[in-house]
Amino acid sequence: MIIDGSGKTAFKGDVQIKGDKITKIGNIKPKKDDVVIDANGKILAPGFIDIHNHSESGLQTEGTATNQVSQGITTVLVGPDGGSPFPIAEYLNKLQGKIAPNVGAFIGHASLREEVMNKSYARQTTPEELAKMLVLMEQAMKDGAFGLSSGLEYDTGYSASTEEMIALAKVAAKYKGIYMTHMRDEEEGMLNAIRESVRISREAKLPLQISHIKMGNRNVWNKSVEAIAIVEEEKKKGLDVTADAYPYTAWGSTITVLVPSRKHDDPKEVEKGLYNVGGADKVLIGSSSAHRDYEGKTLEEISKMTGKTPVELYIQIVKDGGAYVVCNSMNEADVKNFYQQSWVMVSSDGGIGGRHPRGTGTFPRVLGRFVRENKWFGLEEAVRKMTSMPAKRLGLKDRGIIKKGMKADLVLFDKDKVIDKNTFTVPQTLSEGIETVWVNGKTVWNGGKVTGTMAGEILRKKK
Numbered sequence: 001m002i003i004d005g006s007g008k009t010a011f012k013g014d015v016q017i018k019g020d021k022i023t024k025i026g027n028i029k030p031k032k033d034d035v036v037i038d039a040n041g042k043i044l045a046p047g048f049i050d051i052h053n054h055s056e057s058g059l060q061t062e063g064t065a066t067n068q069v070s071q072g073i074t075t076v077l078v079g080p081d082g083g084s085p086f087p088i089a090e091y092l093n094k095l096q097g098k099i100a101p102n103v104g105a106f107i108g109h110a111s112l113r114e115e116v117m118n119k120s121y122a123r124q125t126t127p128e129e130l131a132k133m134l135v136l137m138e139q140a141m142k143d144g145a146f147g148l149s150s151g152l153e154y155d156t157g158y159s160a161s162t163e164e165m166i167a168l169a170k171v172a173a174k175y176k177g178i179y180m181t182h183m184r185d186e187e188e189g190m191l192n193a194i195r196e197s198v199r200i201s202r203e204a205k206l207p208l209q210i211s212h213i214k215m216g217n218r219n220v221w222n223k224s225v226e227a228i229a230i231v232e233e234e235k236k237k238g239l240d241v242t243a244d245a246y247p248y249t250a251w252g253s254t255i256t257v258l259v260p261s262r263k264h265d266d267p268k269e270v271e272k273g274l275y276n277v278g279g280a281d282k283v284l285i286g287s288s289s290a291h292r293d294y295e296g297k298t299l300e301e302i303s304k305m306t307g308k309t310p311v312e313l314y315i316q317i318v319k320d321g322g323a324y325v326v327c328n329s330m331n332e333a334d335v336k337n338f339y340q341q342s343w344v345m346v347s348s349d350g351g352i353g354g355r356h357p358r359g360t361g362t363f364p365r366v367l368g369r370f371v372r373e374n375k376w377f378g379l380e381e382a383v384r385k386m387t388s389m390p391a392k393r394l395g396l397k398d399r400g401i402i403k404k405g406m407k408a409d410l411v412l413f414d415k416d417k418v419i420d421k422n423t424f425t426v427p428q429t430l431s432e433g434i435e436t437v438w439v440n441g442k443t444v445w446n447g448g449k450v451t452g453t454m455a456g457e458i459l460r461k462k463k
Contacts (some may be wrong), residue, residue, distance in 0.1 A: 001040070001043050001044070002015065002025070002044050002045075002402055003043055003044070003045045003379060003380055003383045003402075004045075004046070004401055004402040005045060005046040005383055005384060005387035005388040005391075005400055005402060006384065006388055006401055007380055007381060007384040007388070008380065009380060010043070010232045010379070010380060012024055013067055014026060014027060014028040015028075015029065015044060016028050016034075017408040017410075017438070017441045018441075019408075019441055020407055020408055020440035020441040021405060021406065021407060021408055021449065022402060022404055022405065022406050022407075022408050023404065023405075024149070025402065025403070025404060026403060027338070032173050037412075037436070039412055041414075042413065042414055042435065043379070043412070043413050043414070043415050044402070044407075044410060044411075044412050045072075045074065045383045045386075045387065045400070045402070045410070045411050045413070046074075046383070046387040046388070046391075046399070046400050046402055046409060046410060046411070047074025047077075047387070047409030047410055047411050047437065047439065048071070048072045048073045048074060048346075048363050048386040048387060048400055048411060048440070049073075049074070049075040049077075049386065049390040049391055049394070049396070049399065049400060050068070050073050050076045050077065050347055050348050050362075050363075050390075050392040051077050051180075051209070051345065051347050051388060051393065051394065051404065052077065052080045052081075052180070052211055052212065052244055052347035052348065052349050053068075053073075053076040053077055053078055053347075053348060053349075053350070054074065054078065054080070054349065054350060054351035054354060054359075055068065055076055055078055055080075055351035055352045056078045056079065056084070056085050056091070057352075058351050058352025059076075059078070059095055059099055059103060059352065060094065060095070061352075062352055062353075063095070063098040063099045063100060063454055063456075064100050064429070064444075064450040064452060065099065065100050065101050065352055065450075066352075066450050067353075067354075067360040067428065067430065068100075068101055068351075068352065069100050069101060069437050069439075069444045069445040069450060070360070070430045070431060070434060070437075070450075071360065071361065071362060071363040071364050071420075071430075071431050071434060072363050072364070072411035072413060072434045072437055073101055073348075073363065074102060074399075074409040074410075074411065074437060074438075074439045074444075075101055075102040075103075075104070075399060075409065075459065076101050076102070076103055076104075076351075076433050077103075077104045077105065077106060077146060077394065078104075078105050078106070078113065078150075078351075079106035079107060079108050079111075079145070079149055080106060080108075080152030080180060080182070080211060080349070081108070081110075081149060081150075081154070081182040081211065082107045082108045082110035082111070082149055082150045082152070082154060082157045082182065083110050083111055083149075083151060083156075084105060084106055084107050084108030084111045084145075084149060085092065085105060085111075085390040086107075086111045086112075086114075086141045087139070087140070087143065088106075088107055088143045088144065088145050089143035089144070091105065091145065092105060092143070092458045092460070095456075095458060095459075096458055097454060098454055099453060099454055099456035100444040100445075100453065100456050101439055101444070101456045102399075102409070102439060102456045102457045102458075102459050103456060103457075103458060103459065103461035104144070104146050104394065104438070104458075104460065104461070105144075105145055105146065106145055106146055106147055106148065106180055107137060107140035107141070107147075107148055107149070107172075108148075108149050108150075108151070109148060109149065109150040109151070109152075109157050109160065109165070109168060110150075110151055110154065110157045112136050112137060112168070113125070113133070113157065113160070114132045114156060115132075115133070115136055116132045116133055116136075117129055118131045119457070121155055121157075121158075121159060122155070122158075123159050123160050123197045124159060124160065124164065125164055126203055130164060130167060133167065133168060134167060137168050137171040138171050138174075141171060141172060141174070141175035141177055142175070143236070143460070144458075144459075144460025145172075145175075145177065145186065145461060146177055146178065146208070146394055146395075146461045147172045147177030147178035147179060147180055147209075147461070148168055148169055148171075148172040148177065148178075148179050148393055149181070149182075149211075150165060150179070150181045150182060150183040152165075152181065152182065152184035152193075153183065153184055153185060153186065153257055153260075154254070154257070155256070155262070156446075158184070160431060161250050162196055162199060162200060162289075165179075165339075166199075166200050166203045166204050167369040169200050169201070169204035169206055170204045170205070170206075170268035172204070172206055172244075173204050173205050173206035175461065175463060176395065176461070176462075176463065177206065177461060178206055178207040178208070178394075179197075179200055179201055179204065179206050179207070179208055179209065180209040180211055181197050181208070181209070181210060181211055181213070182211045183196070183197055183210065184196060184283060185260070186212075186214055186215070186216035186251075186275065187215075187216040187217045187219060187220055187260070188217075188220060190215065190216070190217055190220055190223070191226055191227060191230060193224070194210070194227060194231065195230065197210060198230070198234050198239060198241070199443075201239060201240075201241065207240040207241070207242070207393070208239065208240065208241040208242070209241075209242055209243065209244065209393060210231075210241070210242070210243035210244075210444060211243075211244060211347075211349070212244060212245060212251070212332065212347065212349050213243040213244070213245050213338050213344060214245065214330055214335075215330060215331060215334040216251060216329060216330065217276045217278070217329045217330075218276065218277070218278055218329060218331070219276055219278045220447055221330075221331040221333075221334065222333060222334065223334075224333075224334040224337040224338055227338075228337065228338070228341060231243070231341075231343065235343070237242065241343070242343045242389070243338070243341075243343060243344045243345070243391055244342070244344065244345045244346065244347035244390075245335065245338050245339055245344050245345075245346070245347065246346075246347060246348055246349050246350070246358045246362055247335065247339070247362060247365045247370060248330075248335075248356075248357070248358055248365075248440045249328060249329075249330040249331065249332050249335060249344070249368070250284075250326050250327060250328040250329070250330065250356070251326070251327055251329070251330065251352075252286060252324065252325065252326045252327070252349070252355065252356035252358070253324070253325065253327070254322055254324060254325070254376065255283075255285075255314065255317060255318060255322050255323045255324070255325045256318060256322060257304060258270075258273040258274065258276075258283070258314070258325070258327070259273040259275070261313075264314075264315065264318045265315050265318075265319070267315070269310050270311045270314045274299070274310055274311070274314070276329075277327050277329035277360055278328070278329050279300070280298060280299035280300040280303060280310035281297045281298050281299075281301075282298070282327055282328045282329050282427075282432050283298055283310075283325050283326075283327050284296070284297070284298050284325060284326040284327070284328070284424055285297060285298075285299070285302070285317075285323050285324075285325055286323070286324040286325060286326050286354050286355030286356065286427075287318065287323065287407040288317060288320075288321075288322070288323035289322070290317070290320035290321050291317060291320065291322070291323070294317070294323070295355075296425050297421060299313055299314065308377045308457045314433065323407065324355055326355065326356050326424055328424075336374075336376055339366075339370060339376060339377070340376055340377060342444070344384045344385070345385045345386070345389045345390050345393070346362065346363060346382070346386045347359070347362070347390075348362035348363070351364060353428075354427065355427055356424070356427060357422040357423060357424060357427040359427065360422050360427060360428055360429065360430060360431065361420030361421070361422050361431050362420075363386060363431075364413075364418045364419055364420045364431035364432070364433060364434060365414070365419070365420035365431075366382055366385075366386070367379070367381065367382055367413070367418045367419075367433075368419035368420065368433070369419070369420070370382065372415065372416070372418075375384045379415060387400045387401065388400040388401045394461075395420070395461065395462060396459065397462075406444060407440055407441075408438055408440060408441035409438065409440065410437070410438045411436070411437050411438075412434075412435045412436040412437075413434050413435055414433045414435060415433075416433075417431055417432055417433035418431070418432065418433030419431060430448075435447075438455075439455040440455045440457060441455075442455035444456075
């Protein structure tokens with residue numbers, strides 16, 4: 001069965017590949033020398049495109065990208081949340097010929113600030129600094145960046161004015177790029193953060209991509225309805241806005257985002273931050289270079305182990321260099337609500353070696369749990385959210401759909417078996433049910449293992 005990525009109903013047929021392209025679809029009679037794969041009873045779909053991926057360093061050490069291709073991903077876009085490789089051209093050139101999936105990149109707003117602000121981020125840029133950032137932004141777009149990414153909830157980008165963002169986004173617009181944003185707030189200020197993102201998109205005249213759209217803590221549970229209403233209203237006015245989401249009720253980030261006031265040594269503020277996410281038992285330490293013995297445990301478990309209160313532990317961990325945390329503070333009803341919107345695509349927000357299960361399980365989880373088990377939407381719609389939708393958003397005209405002349409990025413899977421198998425404490429366990437993955441016509445995943453073929457291409461935004 002072929003699910004071509006367009007959203008239309010699955011149909012039975014054969015697909016012929018020659019070189020790196022799809023050359024024929026239909027009832028094909030094989031020639032004597034053809035390699036024939038019997039995929040009877042299986043689903044053939046376009047390779048999955050992950051628009052929000054954190055494999056920047058992982059791809060340099062593990063080009064086979066096992067946890068990416070094993071879930072059917074054939075294209076990754078790195079540099080989200082404001083943090084990107086820099087310079088873009090240098091990074092992409094290093095990967096050439098050494099990667100299994102295709103790779104493209106965004107230029108990060110925080111990365112630009114790091115280049116010009118001499119580590120003094122808790123302020124707005126000076127006119128001279130912004131002028132330098134605009135020059136660097138232009139070069140990044142010339143080097144093939146797909147647009148500007150921001151992480152306005154994080155310390156490096158937090159103090160940036162909306163006007164700073166508009167100025168940089170205008171450069172992306174000039175090169176037909178998009179603005180992809182981890183908004184300023186995903187909790188109590190989430191609705192205003194959407195409004196700010198909309199303003200940046202409208203004034204800079206470029207498409208808006210809201211990263212990992214969510215209601216981040218229990219104070220905003222069930223307010224997805226209001227967020228959706230804002231987006232729908234803007235779409236009616238003609239704004240080109242889409243979003244992506246990962247299929248979990250737990251987010252992963254730096255521990256400091258738990259205290260939005262930035263008063264990380266104020267016990268009352270820390271206590272409030274922990275309360276807002278549901279308590280210390282909801283905060284799992286994924287990685288901490290200063291406290292390896294805390295990894296894989298919640299703040300509540302560490303509190304019992306050490307005799308220190310969760311508040312004391314938070315203050316200590318931040319003082320000692322921080323940590324990556326996984327915080328189980330979202331509501332499944334909001335996840336479902338967002339995922340059922342036609343303008344929300346699938347993304348992982350994970351990567352090679354990540355400490356959140358989304359890095360290894362995202363795409364099979366959607367297919368297995370949201371489609372097969374929960375029946376939130378159909379298989380054809382799920383595949384569209386993973387393929388043609390991100391391809392269109394990125395302007396990839398030769399990927400994301402099964403059609404003659406398109407690049408042969410394909411995934412063969414068993415719809416009855418595909419499922420994620422990993423957990424928050426063991427995040428690296430590979431998924432099941434993804435049988436074979438082709439990138440540019442070459443097999444990169446087959447029979448439960450990588451082939452070692454580095455078939456990926458470097459993708460640059462077409463002007």
